[in-house]
Structures are given as structure tokens and as C-alpha cells.
Amino acid sequence: MQKATLIIQCPDQKGIVAVVSDFLYKHHGNILEIDQHVDQELGLFFMRACWELDSFGLDKSAIQEVFEQEIGLRFKMDFQLYFNDRKPRMAIFVSKLSHCLFDILSRYYAGQFEVEIPLIISNHRDLKRVVEAFRIPFHYIPMDKANKSAIEDKQIALLEENHVDFIVLARYMQILSGDFIKKYPNRIINIHHSFLPAFVGAKPYHAAYQRGVKIIGATAHYVTEELDAGPIIEQDVSRVRHHNTVADLVQMGQDIEKVVLSKAIKYHLEHKVHAIGNKTVIFY
């Protein structure tokens, strides 16, 4: 089934739902999903609508222009239109830890993600064989701290050649430069192995162990220049006990990390995430 998805953000005012749903109705759109949210503090309106294209009265190529003229300009809308015949293109950055990567590959194989994965980039060779069994190109780019900027240029060139829409850091263990991050605003998803904002920074399981918490967690968020402070997309937790060692926490945490990261990827792929400041609206 051919589908269109419309994502809207604009200053809140009365009547937006009526006008947008009337637009879809009068062009014979069969609505599949429709969600809206008003951020009262910021006075912002958010909407996501998804409808069948086959019976739609406007030509696919005309929708953007017609919607803008009829509605977008009037309501000062920031809007994007997506069609499901063009799958988003995702790059994965990975280091040696395999659990998040394998979870993503497992879902990709099973058809859970509507995505193209044109490349996986790693600073280690370890995961090459398995990645290639999934028929995805694997690029080994060793880290060179002295020359990080050249490494990033090489990475960015690869991303651009492959028309990558967004990047997933699947326990990549390297910090991206501000210049890199600016190229992909709200389009780099990281998994942090703590229940943010607790235990920001390195070795969060050690910190959780020292503090004696009874629950550990993981957080998927968009990467911003401030470390571990970007908009949170998804979190989950797991109960721990006094006899669990740091090594246990690391292992239990991996189960949370992989599920949380994969959920965040799915929301992003389905255009269900709106980031505003350091928060997100998620229509699931």
C-alpha cells in the first residue's frame, strides 16, 4: 500500500485539526493514523497524519505545493512530507560491543524496520564477518586521536556518497565533534547506558553500583553538542539486587540498551518523533 505521512509543527491556534483533516477529506484521503499535541508552555502545535495514496485526489508530486499554498503558509507551518516507497537510509557506527548492532540486524532481517542500511562504519574489524553475512557493506576506519578531524571527514564523505538520512551510534564509544553533530541535527541517535539524567558520562554502571541503586536503565537520545543532554527518545529500566556485581549490571544493562535503541530507531523511521529543545513528542 502506498502511503503518505505528513509531519507538522507550527504556532498553536484554533482550527488546525479541522483544516488539515478537511484537506485530506476533500482530496479523498483515507486516514490511517492521525495524532496531534499542543505544547502549552511553548504555544506549539504538533501533528502527524498518515493516509493511503492510491485513492488520493492529488498527484503525489503535487501534494507538497498544494498543501503549502492552501494551508502551510497561512498557519506558518514547518512541515515535511514522506512517502513509504522511499525508505530512510540509516548508517550504523559501532565499536567492538555487538549486542546493539546484532539486535538491529536481527530486526532488519525480520523486516521489522522499513529501512535501507547502505553501510556500517567501525573503528575495529571484529564485527565484519557477521555484518557481511547480512549483506551490508562494512567499513573499517580505525580511530586516530591525533587526526580525528581527518577521520570524521572520511566518515562524512562516506555518509554523503551513500545518501544517509540518519546515523545510529550502537555503543560507538567515541565522541563526535561539534562540527559532525551540526551536520545531522536530531538525526544522530545514541544509546547511553544509564537512566539519564542519572550517571552522565563514562562508566555509568560502575557509578550505579557505587550508589547502590535498585534499578538501572538505558536511554536513547538525539546527540547534541552537550554530552548526554540531547532530547530523550526512549528509556527503560531493569531491577537489580545487592548481590549483582558491576559485571552483572553491564550484562543486564545490555538487554535494556538494545531494546531501547531499537525502539528509538523504529519511532524515528516512522517519523513519530518531534524534537523540541531537549524534549521529544512521540506519537506511538
Add this chain to the structure above:
Amino acid sequence: MQKATLIIQCPDQKGIVAVVSDFLYKHHGNILEIDQHVDQELGLFFMRACWELDSFGLDKSAIQEVFEQEIGLRFKMDFQLYFNDRKPRMAIFVSKLSHCLFDILSRYYAGQFEVEIPLIISNHRDLKRVVEAFRIPFHYIPMDKANKSAIEDKQIALLEENHVDFIVLARYMQILSGDFIKKYPNRIINIHHSFLPAFVGAKPYHAAYQRGVKIIGATAHYVTEELDAGPIIEQDVSRVRHHNTVADLVQMGQDIEKVVLSKAIKYHLEHKVHAIGNKTVIFY
């Protein structure tokens, strides 16, 4: 703030969202919440809309008629209109077990429930003193199995005198007759102490213990004539271990029961539950 809530159920067709939201818009309604759902199997459309009344262009008393003429008849809608200045009136039936009742009273006291509780009916005197400390009338009606129908007549008379909208069975431990149930379709909420449909009937914690399950649960549902088979409103679960006795399960289960029942009451009070057959649509 004065608010109106409109609940709609009708055969699905294109344009309903557009027409309803346009109705609210043209009468200057400020939408607070709006949700819709299509049951594809049954071809049914469900909607809940909630808006501010103060600035609304139609007089409160005229809305029902105008909406029916302009939209309801055209789309063959089954719809209800509620105003928040009239709180729903809830009766509670209880036996000796106190945990669900006290949880409800605790939320009532704290203002979590927009509800009137004109009476509590019990077949035991035990809970009278605490109930009355909350300034709610307590009616002691002892059970008389030989004369159950007369008992129910007495209960129904009390409910009618008190203009009760719906009934909560807070671990009441008695089975209502079909005649009683028919008077309150989808308006009697029961808490069953198992994760339905597992362990239907009496002594579910014993059954769960015998089966060796690792998780127990509780289920809030509307009462229908078939025992424990009515539409499920809410469920939750708790992990158990091999060393837990039946007595432990009972106690752990009480924590689930009270939270599940109180959530179901809240959804019902806010007109967020649509029952269809033995399922529910819940807009939370």
C-alpha cells in the same frame, strides 16, 4: 474551567474527523483533547473530543440538538455529551476485604477522582467506621442466599434513589444476578484477582500457585452475564518466585488489584472507555 466531552461511535467512513473538528472550530471551541480509532474488523469509528465551554459559540443546552441535526443523524452516530460540572455518581459494593476500597477512598480524598460517592453498600459491618470517617454513607445489607432477589431489589432501590451512574465491585465476593447486570450494561466495574483469561473463577491465586506461573496479575472489567468474560478495561502483573506461598501471592496480588481497579475507575470517570463486544477502546 467548564469543559464538554463528546463521545462518538458510528459506522466508519471518510471525513468524520474533518466534520467533527470543523464543527468545534466554527463554534470557536478550544480543543483540549481529541482521539479517534477505527476498528477495521467491525468497520466502526470511535472518537472522543474534549473542549473548553467558556468561549464556545453554542449554548451548553443547545449543543446536543445542534450536533445531532448537523452531524449525528448524517453519520448515524451513537453519541453522548458530558459536562464537567456534573460529576458522575459512583456506588461501591464491598465485602470484608479492605484494600481496594481504601485505595479508592484515598484517591477520592486527594481529589484524584472527579466523582460523587453517594453510598457504599456492604454485606458486612467491618468497614463502616473508616468509611464514615470519609463522610460517605455506609449501608449494611447482609447477604441472604435464600432471598437474594429481595436483597438485590433493596440494593437497586438505593442505587436509584441516589441516582447512581455506575457501580464498582471492590472485591465484593458476591455474584450479581443477570437481571441486576442488565440494568447497568457496561456500568459495573469488577476487579478479578487473576490475569484473565487465565484462572477464571474462584481461588485464582491458588490456581496460579499450583500451575507454577512466574507472574501473577489482576484484571478490571465490565461485568457481563458470563462470569469473568466481560470487556477488559485494565490489567497489570507482578513477578513471583518459587518461595512465595499462596498467602504471599494473595498479598502481592492485592497491590496489583487496587491499582488496576483505581485506574479502570479513572478511565471510566473521564469517559475514556468504549466497550464493544468483549473488548474496549481506551483513549488514555
Add this chain to the structure above:
Amino acid sequence: MQKATLIIQCPDQKGIVAVVSDFLYKHHGNILEIDQHVDQELGLFFMRACWELDSFGLDKSAIQEVFEQEIGLRFKMDFQLYFNDRKPRMAIFVSKLSHCLFDILSRYYAGQFEVEIPLIISNHRDLKRVVEAFRIPFHYIPMDKANKSAIEDKQIALLEENHVDFIVLARYMQILSGDFIKKYPNRIINIHHSFLPAFVGAKPYHAAYQRGVKIIGATAHYVTEELDAGPIIEQDVSRVRHHNTVADLVQMGQDIEKVVLSKAIKYHLEHKVHAIGNKTVIFY
């Protein structure tokens, strides 16, 4: 059934389990529960054993002395012995918020807690009527910031008169002085309305809302002089969504707070909590 519970803490060495279980065996003790834990970092051994007294070969009054001579001194044990015919005596401090208090009273009424509650102290009169329906003395002691020390003296006098073993701060909203806290080391249980160590201090739900977390939590801990930094006894969490307001978070959080606090009380009552530094060993 008469029961004894023995709580042991000592430097770790081989054979402690053998020696203690042999002690119980040779005096014909029927073990009901036995748990042990070694903190490898600190080199500390913890144990909790619970057995039937009726058939036990030592007189109840002799156990302490005999155990000390035979085992305690040899292993440099810090140990306590409890008998279930003497219920712990708990005081509750409360302010205006009722949800935690009512949850405790509900469990007390239902017999879930093996406890005496000789008094409840509040700086407001609001909860007096309900407390008294449970037949518990209610002491209204208004706060007087200018004269806090005199207020605390009055509170402590009441606690001592009533032979209180431990204190529960059921959303008390006042900070106790260091002098007060020192009198009850690891015997004051507080509920903090965040998932510590995130959102220490005042207004944690506001902070959670601002940060855009997807999960909120609550933490029961022993009170130490450093605010919100004492040993954590229990935590739990709840999922929130973008449309939840701060008021929603407060209400959802109350459901977590009351369950977490009541669980912590239960562990404490059953002598299942060992605090060491800012961590706890909990044998549940």
C-alpha cells in the same frame, strides 16, 4: 508460631554459614528462612536466619548469651536477635499529603504489617479524623521555623515516651536536623519523589518534566545528614508520555511513592535490610 530472627554482620571468613547453621541444628531449630551475602569489596559477611522457637533447645532468654559465647565473639560478629512476639513500634510523620499515609494505614488494617503504630505526628490537622478512625493517636505539632529545635525536642520526647523503634516520613515535607537524625541511625525511612540520584532536592517532578524523561520514579531510603543521599531501600518507576503535564506526573508519581514506601517499611519490619555506607543488602 513463635519465631526468632538472627541478623549477623561480620568480617568475611570461611565457615560462617557452617557454624551458624550447625548452631541452629544442634539446638533443634527448624530453619524457616536463611540468606547470606558477602560484600567482596568490603570483605563483609551478612546473614539473616529465621527459625521456629517452639521446638528450639535453648530457652528464648538464653539465646543471645549462648550465641555470643559460642560464635559471636569468635567471628567478631555484630548481631541482633528479634522475636516475633514483640512487634516493632513505628511512628509516622506526615504533612498534608495523604496518599502514603493512607496506604500504610490500609496495610496496617489488613494485617500486612507486623507493627505497632503508637502515634502519628503531623504539622497540620487535616488528617486527624481519618487517622483516628483507625484508632491511632494523632499528635498535631505545628511547625515553627524560628523554634525548630524546641519542636524537635517535643517530637523526640513523644517518640521516647512511646518507645518508638523507627520513624517513617510519609511525605513529611520538613527537613530533620542532624541532631534528630543521629538519634535514629538507619531508623528513619523517607520517601523521595524521584528516581534517585536523578533530581535530588525540591520539586523533582518539575525537574523531570523539564528534562523530558520518559520514565519517572520514587525512592525509599534511610535518612542521613546529607539530603537524599542515604542508603536506598527500594525504588520503582512509571512510564510517562509527552502529553503528561507536571500535575499528571505528580499524580502518577503518588502511585509509585506509596508502593515503594510501603515495601521499604515491610523489609525493615522483617529485619531484611542491612545498611552499609550508602548501600543496602536486602534479603527478600
Add this chain to the structure above:
Amino acid sequence: MQKATLIIQCPDQKGIVAVVSDFLYKHHGNILEIDQHVDQELGLFFMRACWELDSFGLDKSAIQEVFEQEIGLRFKMDFQLYFNDRKPRMAIFVSKLSHCLFDILSRYYAGQFEVEIPLIISNHRDLKRVVEAFRIPFHYIPMDKANKSAIEDKQIALLEENHVDFIVLARYMQILSGDFIKKYPNRIINIHHSFLPAFVGAKPYHAAYQRGVKIIGATAHYVTEELDAGPIIEQDVSRVRHHNTVADLVQMGQDIEKVVLSKAIKYHLEHKVHAIGNKTVIFY
């Protein structure tokens, strides 16, 4: 570190903990983990003890005999002794669905499982390439309903050649014969895609959808001749909503299935599961 694990099951009587821990103590065993449980209904005692071998006073090859003579015979114990230098050998049976298999492979790769996987058997060729990237032999044995017994003979021959200790049915979708099952009592782990005992049999997600439950689940259990009735090892659940289709339930369920199955495998590998009748004692 060389470790021994002792698993005991015997009629309950006083002193077993004392005698066993004394045995370990007098031979200078450094206890790493020790757990016990009494099933009061059945009058059965269960114990698991794990200790360091390096400093142990008995020769590894002598422990079995010495323990039997000194303790086992006296207490009529059914006991097993395991050493961690011999990893259990696990076979996996799989069909086309990949999520459980990939989760197992992912943990195997990451070193979470102390296991050998000498072979994977499938009635389809689909998963061969990925399995072989993990360097595990893949045996394609197509199903032939007319000749099921010959197929099973072939499978059993392979299992025996490979000295397989236990079998995991990772969504295998075929029912094993009673004869096959009898060869591996409590040594075949299956994942059932419902929260047993709800929705026994085929198509549980369809049944859950039709019943309108608010929570779905998955169950790992040992296979017995009665379908879906064997002892439950692990269960977990996930919340669903009215807008979730059967296809959504299937996908959400896969996340639960894989985690539940992998946990059950881990408990089994660590000799933490005692099956008794249709229940399990699990020392985690």
C-alpha cells in the same frame, strides 16, 4: 577460576544446610553462592552450592564419591555435581523465524552464555548463511510429515553424535513426539508465545487480540508430552493497546519471546533450575 556446582534434591529434614556447609568448610571450600528452598507441600529440600575448586581439599575426581558416602546416602539425596571447565552442549532447533535464534547467537558471541553449540538443526535453509557466520554447523533436515519418525531418528542420531546435553526450540514450530521428549526429560526448552496458561495451543496472539487483553506475554518451559503444560522456567509481558493489530502483537511479542527464552537458557546453563512436577525452583 575453577568452580564446582552441587545441586541437591532430597526429602526435607533438619540439619541439611549445616551438614552440607560443614562439608564444604572442612574441605576448605570457598563458597561463592549458596541457596536452598523447602517445598512445604511436597516435603522436599532443594539446594545449590557453588565454590572455588583451586583451594579445595578434595581432588576434583573424588568429590562425587566422598560426598555420596559422607552425606548423600544418609539423606537419600538425588544430587549432581558440575565443573565449569566442561561447558554444557546445546543444540538449537529452528524454523524460519529468526528473532530467538539471533538473540541466542548474539549472547553466545558476546560470551554471555557458558555453552558449546555443536549444531543447529532447521527444517528450512533460510538461516544457514547467518548461522555459519557465527561458525556453527547448520543441519538442514526438511520436515516430512509422512515420515516424521525417520526424521526424528536422524535428529537424535545427530544429537547423540554431538554429545548434546539439552535442546532449545527457538520457535521451531514442530511438535516433537513423545518418544523424542522422553529421551530428554527437563532438557528441552521451548518458548511459547503467550502468557501461559492463557492461550494454550496455536495462534495465541490472535486469541489474545480476540479476547481484548491489555497485556501479552511469552513463556519458556520444559517440554513435556502434554502440549504447553510443562514446568515454566520464565515469563514476561508487554502492554498492548486497542489500536494494536495482530501483526503488532506478533512483533511486540517477539521482543518478549527472545528475552524470556534467553533468560531460561541462562538459568539452565548455570544449573539454577530444579523442575518438580509442572513447577520449577529457580535460584537466581
